[in-house]
Amino acid sequence: MTTEKLYFYPVWLRVWHGFNALGILVLIVTGISMQWSIDSPLINFSLAVKLHNIAGVVVSIGYLLFFAGNLFTVNGKFYRVKPKGLGKRLVRQARYYLCGMFKNEEPPFPLSEKRKFNPLQKYSYILVMYLLMPLVVITGLALLFPELIIEEVYHLSGIFLTAVFHSALGFLISIFLIVHLYVASIGKNPLKNYRSIVTGWHEINH
Amino acid sequence: MLNLIRNVFAFVLLVVSLSVNSQESRPLSEGALHCLTCHGNQTYTLQNPWTGQEEKRLMNPYFIIDTTHYRTGVHRTFSCTDCHATDYETYPHAAELKLEPLSTCLDCHGGDDTYAKYQFERIDEEFQKSVHFVKSGESFTCSKCHNQHYYKPTARNSSTVSEIVSYNNAMCLSCHNNLARFQLVSDQQNPVLAQVHAWLPNQELHFRNVRCIECHTQVTDTLMVSHNILSKEHAVQKCVECHSSNSMLKASLYKYQNLQARSGKGALGAVLQNESYLIGANQVPALKLLSILIFVAALAGVLLHSVFRFTKK
Known part of the structure; x- marks a missing residue:
């Protein structure tokens, strides 16, 4: 068996990923605390609001960095949607996660210099980074300047709708985080992927 | 043709305006x-x-x-x-x-069964505990806030929260934003409201969407509007008092919105907003249940998968 080392994650990506991870964690914790408005001694409401605002701005700026990075560097090519045979690829990867990997089958889409993510991974990242994130950033900014929001939509307060939408998006991103963290542990060595996102180097066994 | 449409439109407008006027x-x-x-x-x-x-x-x-x-x-x-x-x-x-x-209001409204449901005596009791009465005594009459000539029971009759809010806040502002009237009961200058509320986030939005009395009264469940006006030292300053699932607004401003929701106006709003009042506590019951289900499913999925991983190794 040979081990190939690939430089998967450039510095800018790792820096963004680090800030984003910290920011998102703060956002989730403070978001939940505001959702239930638990005035716990650990984190009181006004502190939660303040932290949520700061982390929100940090993550939004980080998002711009990520967006620009993918626009201007080669990293963007890993995020291009290829609709042809997409369904089949997703099903194959899902089948591997649910069944194949327990039978010691080889992964259907081995990672290489040309393929940084498996199909499920790739499309969940696209969904989160190019749909959920922009929406959560826009609704979050709107809530930061609530006077900009349309006052009433069919008898419903515009702020109320924005807030519900924002928290629903935040919730979906939290669910993504759980799955993201778990799936990262899949592999021969459960810690390998966590190490890669810190060092940038990804090891592939042939 | 255009003229005909214009005439019909004018006629409809006339009928509508006449019927509105006759009601009011x-x-x-x-x-x-x-x-x-x-x-x-x-x-x-x-x-x-x-x-x-x-x-x-x-x-x-x-x-x-x-x-x-x-x-x-x-x-x-x-x-x-x-x-x-x-x-x-x-x-x-x-x-x-x-x-x-x-005549004072109680001369007619006090001790009369016709007005019993409005509880004027209790309102008077509450008012006597208020900062207005404590500081100014008897000279602070009901009419300082409630103009007898124009008074409308907006909180009881209005179908929109914003109307209740603006009508009610106008009462407070009639003195607190008017030096001449303020000095009818005080020798001091009226404090600049934007300054004394500088600590309040999204001040303008709060002023537009909730009444001053939301924070500046001791809420009494059994009274339609609490009349024990509190000084700034005793007023609510904690965000969670309102921004929580157990918001104190449920006992004040939003008890009227409940009436509005039940009256059938904006059925969608009534269903979706039934128990969800505020930013920070936007708990739509259906979404809350759904989110718990998704969360449990995600955790169960992860758990189950890892069990398989370790047993099938």
Whole structure:
């Protein structure tokens, strides 16, 4: 068996990923605390609001960095949607996660210099980074300047709708985080992927 | 064709405006009409017995009655002399009439079964604990806030929260944003509201969407509107008092919105917003349940998968 080392994650990506991870964690914790408005001694409401605002701005700026990075560097090519045979690829990867990997089958889409993510991974990242994130950033900014929001939509307060939408998006991103963290542990060595996102180097066994 | 449409449109507008007017205003009493010939206008005309000439003069602006508002107020069917002295019916009015003590609200509304459901005596009890009464005593009458000429029970009748809020806040602002009226009961300058509320996030939005009394009263469940106005030292300053699933607003402002929701207006709003009142506690029950289900499913999925991973190794 040979081990190939690939430089998967450039510095800018790792820096963004680090800030984003910290920011998102703060956002989730403070978001939940505001959702239930638990005035716990650990984190009181006004502190939660303040932290949520700061982390929100940090993550939004980080998002711009990520967006620009993918626009201007080669990293963007890993995020291009290829609709042809997409369904089949997703099903194959899902089948591997649910069944194949327990039978010691080889992964259907081995990672290489040309393929940084498996199909499920790739499309969940696209969904989160190019749909959920922009929406959560826009609704979050709107809530930061609530006077900009349309006052009433069919008898419903515009702020109320924005807030519900924002928290629903935040919730979906939290669910993504759980799955993201778990799936990262899949592999021969459960810690390998966590190490890669810190060092940038990804090891592939042939 | 265009003309026909225009005429039909004009007719519909006329019918609608007539029906709206007939609902809101009733004819004024003879007595009121008599006084309003002068007090309902900017100017009045009198026959001066000294010069023998007819003279037109400016009415003192504080004594002008806004007839549009008067027509929609609760006391609109009254004659002026029901509360003011009958001697006012002659002109020129005698100077000492100014010193005549006017009836207070409780003179009519207190101890009368007709008004029992409004609990005027309890309101008076609550008011006597308020900062207004404590600082100014008896000189702080009901009419300092509730203008008898125009008063409308908005909290009971209005179908929109924003109308309740703006009507109610206008009462507070009539003194707290007006030095002359403020100094009727105080020797000090009225504090600049934007400054004393500088600590409040999204100040403008709060001022537009909740009443001053939301934070500045001791909420009493059994009263429609709490009258124990609190000083700034005792007012609510904690965000979670409102921004929580157990918001104190449920016992104050939003108890009226409940009435509105049940009245059928905005059915979608009633369903979705039934238990969700505020940012920070946007708990739509259906979404809350769904999110718990998704969360549990995600955790169960992860757990199950890892169990398989370790057992099938």
